[in-house]
Amino acid sequence: MRVLIVEDDKVLAHGLNETLRRAGYVVDAVPTAEQADAALRVTEIDLVILDIGLPGVDGFTWLKRLRGRGGEQTVLVLTARDALTDRVHGLTVGADDYLAKPFAPEELLARVSALTRRGRAIRSKVIEHGPLAIDLARKRASVTGKALDLSQREYALLEFLFSNVDAIVAKDRISGAIASWDEQLSPNAIEVQISRLRAKLEPSGIRIRTVRGLGYLVEPWKDEKP
Amino acid sequence: MRVLIVEDDKVLAHGLNETLRRAGYVVDAVPTAEQADAALRVTEIDLVILDIGLPGVDGFTWLKRLRGRGGEQTVLVLTARDALTDRVHGLTVGADDYLAKPFAPEELLARVSALTRRGRAIRSKVIEHGPLAIDLARKRASVTGKALDLSQREYALLEFLFSNVDAIVAKDRISGAIASWDEQLSPNAIEVQISRLRAKLEPSGIRIRTVRGLGYLVEPWKDEKP
DNA sequence: GTCAAACTGTCGGCAATCTGACCGGTGCCG
DNA sequence: CGGCACCGGTCAGATTGCCGACAGTTTGAC
Numbered sequence: 001m002r003v004l005i006v007e008d009d010k011v012l013a014h015g016l017n018e019t020l021r022r023a024g025y026v027v028d029a030v031p032t033a034e035q036a037d038a039a040l041r042v043t044e045i046d047l048v049i050l051d052i053g054l055p056g057v058d059g060f061t062w063l064k065r066l067r068g069r070g071g072e073q074t075v076l077v078l079t080a081r082d083a084l085t086d087r088v089h090g091l092t093v094g095a096d097d098y099l100a101k102p103f104a105p106e107e108l109l110a111r112v113s114a115l116t117r118r119g120r121a122i123r124s125k126v127i128e129h130g131p132l133a134i135d136l137a138r139k140r141a142s143v144t145g146k147a148l149d150l151s152q153r154e155y156a157l158l159e160f161l162f163s164n165v166d167a168i169v170a171k172d173r174i175s176g177a178i179a180s181w182d183e184q185l186s187p188n189a190i191e192v193q194i195s196r197l198r199a200k201l202e203p204s205g206i207r208i209r210t211v212r213g214l215g216y217l218v219e220p221w222k223d224e225k226p
Numbered sequence: 227m228r229v230l231i232v233e234d235d236k237v238l239a240h241g242l243n244e245t246l247r248r249a250g251y252v253v254d255a256v257p258t259a260e261q262a263d264a265a266l267r268v269t270e271i272d273l274v275i276l277d278i279g280l281p282g283v284d285g286f287t288w289l290k291r292l293r294g295r296g297g298e299q300t301v302l303v304l305t306a307r308d309a310l311t312d313r314v315h316g317l318t319v320g321a322d323d324y325l326a327k328p329f330a331p332e333e334l335l336a337r338v339s340a341l342t343r344r345g346r347a348i349r350s351k352v353i354e355h356g357p358l359a360i361d362l363a364r365k366r367a368s369v370t371g372k373a374l375d376l377s378q379r380e381y382a383l384l385e386f387l388f389s390n391v392d393a394i395v396a397k398d399r400i401s402g403a404i405a406s407w408d409e410q411l412s413p414n415a416i417e418v419q420i421s422r423l424r425a426k427l428e429p430s431g432i433r434i435r436t437v438r439g440l441g442y443l444v445e446p447w448k449d450e451k452p
Numbered sequence: 453g454t455c456a457a458a459c460t461g462t463c464g465g466c467a468a469t470c471t472g473a474c475c476g477g478t479g480c481c482g
Numbered sequence: 483c484g485g486c487a488c489c490g491g492t493c494a495g496a497t498t499g500c501c502g503a504c505a506g507t508t509t510g511a512c
Binding site for chain 1: 456457459461
C-alpha cells in the first residue's frame with residue numbers, strides 16, 4: 001500500500017512520514033502540487049494525503065484537476081481546524097475524507113486504514129501494456145492518460161488482442177471473438193480492422209505484429225533501454 | 227438513488243412504494259427474503275427497507291446472511307412498536323437504522339434521506355462538471371447557478387450518467403438504473419430520454435456522446451485554457 | 453523473380469440513433 | 483367531477499457513421 005504526502009511544512013511532512021512508515025505503508029513525500037503530479041505519473045499511488053495550503057497551485061485546484069483528468073486515487077485532505085468552508089469545498093471537489101489540523105497520529109492512522117480498505121474493492125480491472133491502459137469495466141482505452149476514440153469493433157479487437165499478449169491469434173479466433181455468433185467475417189474484414197486499429201495505436205509506439213499465414217501477435221511490453 | 231422494499235404486507239408495501247416514489251426514489255418491492263436476494267443480484271441497490279416479520283426466512287436471518295457475504299447496502303429495519311429487543315438485535319446484526327411501526331410517511335422519508343446522505347457523505351454530495359452541478363441530496367441540478375427543470379426520469383438519467391464520467395454506459399445499464407425492476411424500457415425509450423436531456427444540457431456546452439453500438443459517454447470536463 | 457498473403461484507401465448499404473409528433477395515464481385544481 | 487398540464491412512452495421518417503466489399507499496392511517466403 002503506497003501513500004503520497006503532499007505537504008510543504010517540513011516538520012509535519014516528516015512526522016506523517018514516520019507515523020505511516022511505522023504502520024507499514026510505503027511513503028513518498030513531496031512539497032508541491034507540481035511534484036505531486038510528477039510522483040503520480042511515475043508511481044502507482046493508492047492514497048494521497050493532501051494539504052490544502054500549498055505554495056503555488058493550492059490543494060483544491062490540484063485535486064480538481066486530478067479528478068478532471070480522471071484520477072481515481074483516494075484523497076485525504078488536511079485542513080486547518082474550523083475551516084468548515086474548506087471541508088465542504090474539499091468534499092465537493094472530490095476528496096474522499098478530510099482531517100482537521102492538529103490531529104493525533106492515531107486519528108490519522110484510523111482514517112488512512114479506513115480509506116485504503118475501502119479503495120481496494122472498488123477499483124476495476126485494467127489491462128496495462130506500456131503506455132496503453134484498457135479499462136474493461138468502462139470499455140475505455142487510453143494511452144498515457146489520453147483517451148482513445150474507438151468504435152465497437154475496434155474496442156473489441158483491442159481487448160481481445162491484449163488479453164492474449166505473447167500468443168499468436170488466428171483470424172478465425174478473432175472473428176469468433178469480435179463478431180456475434182452468426183455473422184461471418186471475411187479474413188479481409190479482419191485485416192481492415194487491424195489496419196484501422198494500428199493507425200490509432202502505432203503513433204504511441206504500440207505494435208501489433210503480423211505473423212504470416214498464422215495470424216497476429218502482440219509481444220510483451222519492453223521498456224526502452226536508453 | 228435506488229431503494230428496495232422487503233415487506234410481505236401488501237398494503238404497507240404499496241404505501242411505502244408510493245411515498246418513496248413521489249419523493250423521487252427509484253423503488254422496487256418484493257415480499258420475501260428470497261426475492262430480495264434475487265433483486266440484489268440483478269440490480270444495484272443503495273438502500274434496503276426491511277421488515278423483520280417475513281414469512282419464510284425472517285428479516286434478521288436474512289440481514290445476517292447479507293452482511294456475512296459482504297453485502298454493504300444500507301439497511302433500514304422496520305419493527306413492531308416497543309420491540310426494543312428487535313431494535314437492539316437489529317442493530318447488532320448489522321442494520322443501519324430502525325423505525326418502529328406505525329410511523330408517519332414524513333418520518334420514513336426523514337430516515338431514508340438521512341441514510342442515503344450518509345452513504346454518500348464521504349464522497350462528494352455534489353457532482354460538478356464544468357458549469358453543471360448536481361446536488362445529490364436535494365436532487366437538483368443547476369448550470370452556472372441557474373436551476374435546471376428536470377423531470378424525475380431526466381434527473382435519474384443525469385445523475386447516473388454523471389456518476390459514471392469517462393465510462394461508456396450501455397443502454398441496459400441505464401435502464402437498470404433509472405427504471406424499477408419490473409418495468410421494461412425499450413432502447414428507444416432511453417434514446418428519447420437522452421434526446422430530451424441533451425436539449426436541456428447542450429445549450430450550456432455540456433455534451434453526452436453517443437458511442438454507436440455500445441452506449442453513451444460523458445467525457446471528463448476540460449477547462450478551456452486561454 | 454514469383455506469387456500468395458497482407459495492407460489500406462475508397463465507397464455504398466444499412467443498422468443504430470435521433471427527434472418531432474402523438475397519445476394514454478396521472479395528479480392537481482377550481 | 484371535469485379539465486388541464488405534464489410526464490414518459492411508442493411510432494415513424496430522417497440522419498448518421500460504422501463496417502465490410504473491392505481493388506490496387508506492398509510485402510515477404512522460397
